[in-house]
Amino acid sequence: MQLLINGDYMEIPSEIDSVSSLLSYLKLDDKVVVVELNGKILEKENQSQSLSDGDKLELVHFVGGG
């Protein structure tokens, strides 16, 4: 399955079928990550949402800033 993640196309194994499994696959599951899926921001409780080919994701976090 191909996903567009943070502007880069990535080939993801097809068993990675939800946002939460993608986060574990990317080793980001213990991080503070906010996910935007196809332009819609996911609340934390909706991270079980399923993924399909061609989905566009933005994964953002907090970084230092003033």
Add this chain to the structure above:
Amino acid sequence: MLKIGPYEFSSRLLLGTGKYPDFETQKEAVNVSETEILTFSVRRMNIFKPDQPNFLEKIDVEKYSLLPNTAGAKTADEAVRTAKLAKASGLCDMIKVEVIGDEKTLLPDPVETLKASEELLNEGFIVLPYTSDDVMLASRLEELGCHAIMPGASPIGSGQGIINPLNLSFIIEKANVPVIVDAGIGSPKDAAMAMELGADGVLLNTAVSGAEHPVKMARAMKLAIEAGRLGYEAGRIPRKRYATASSPTEGMSIG
């Protein structure tokens, strides 16, 4: 007490988290500053480097209120999106609205700041807009319902200190919500001056993170803000053109 919306803070120093030499120094600086509010930015993750350390993981998040900013936004829509992303973390509902209108000076775009603030207030955020030192704009932001007004002292990261104390004092005098002087603070003197003008708080970042000794500067800023506030509350003496002796003139032995 500094009251911002439903929240109360005993520290009047809001500290930015950008550009520290290393996490250890930063952690210690945050600690000695005794700040209770830390600002952050929202950015794309580098998904190819999942192990990259993040300052949020280094601190006890429960101990601090997070104030994410919308830095990077040039329009109200971009600021609103960033704010919503930040809130979806479930870690905060305060937002520093920062909509930059000019790349060189990083001065805020007043029209877009107003629009973004209005929309975010409607969405239930606790809204703290970073704004220029325009007195009427500060008023308009307060009328919208903003929970604090954050006028800049001088351009972001410039360390030029308070360029227009008169305007700042007008804003402070007129406001019924906290006024937090944000951006441009260079030294403890500037922070103390902001507080002596009657500001309710000071937000700074580079003045500490870029100092030769950030931990010492963090403590200096804490003390300056406390001293400035105390001085404001104590009420300074009026300025006079000529001297007035502090020692009594009566009973002087003339030899």
